[in-house]
Amino acid sequence: MTNFTYNRGEWIENNSLPEWLDNEDFDDWLKRIEYREEFYFCEGYAFRDMAQIYKHINKQEWFASICIDSDGGDVYHIFLPDFPSYMMFIKDYAPAITLIGSSSEQADILSIMEKLFLLYHGHSSLECCYECSPDKMESLKRSRERIAALKLERENKGK
Numbered sequence: 140m141t142n143f144t145y146n147r148g149e150w151i152e153n154n155s156l157p158e159w160l161d162n163e164d165f166d167d168w169l170k171r172i173e174y175r176e177e178f179y180f181c182e183g184y185a186f187r188d189m190a191q192i193y194k195h196i197n198k199q200e201w202f203a204s205i206c207i208d209s210d211g212g213d214v215y216h217i218f219l220p221d222f223p224s225y226m227m228f229i230k231d232y233a234p235a236i237t238l239i240g241s242s243s244e245q246a247d248i249l250s251i252m253e254k255l256f257l258l259y260h261g262h263s264s265l266e267c268c269y270e271c272s273p274d275k276m277e278s279l280k281r282s283r284e285r286i287a288a289l290k291l292e293r294e295n296k297g298k
């Protein structure tokens with residue numbers, strides 16, 4: 140985990156959040172440091188590309204927990220020491236983080252759709268059959284017939 144502070148547009152290495160202990164459950168840590176979930180602004184499929192904001196129970200302090208690597212390994216905690224910093228962080232970075240998350244989500248959805256297509260049609264969605272693309276199959280058939288006719292014509296000319 141990497142810690143930063145985002146103070147009214149300025150990035151600072153490290154932050155003042157109490158340390159998350161090695162074997163400590165994340166929810167236990169949150170309880171211990173008196174933070175609660177504020178909202179997700181990007182929830183990736185299967186907990187990848189996750190971005191969430193937490194708020195201190197009594198103070199006007201927030202932190203963002205960002206995980207934008209595809210293995211879900213690297214987590215960044217960005218401490219937002221006041222309301223302007225919180226608003227500026229959302230304005231500056233939420234669209235980019237959401238974009239990364241949604242492109243990963245779309246790839247996951249596409250992969251699921253591809254598997255479903257294969258299950259129903261017995262072929263990849265890049266190929267076609269009379270069931271899923273009858274027009275394309277007819278046009279393919281006519282193209283093959285034309286090519287075969289041209290080949291035959293050339294062979295006959297050669298004789």
Ligand SMILES: [Zn+2]
Pocket residue numbers: 260262266267268269270271272
């Ligand atoms: Zn098909």
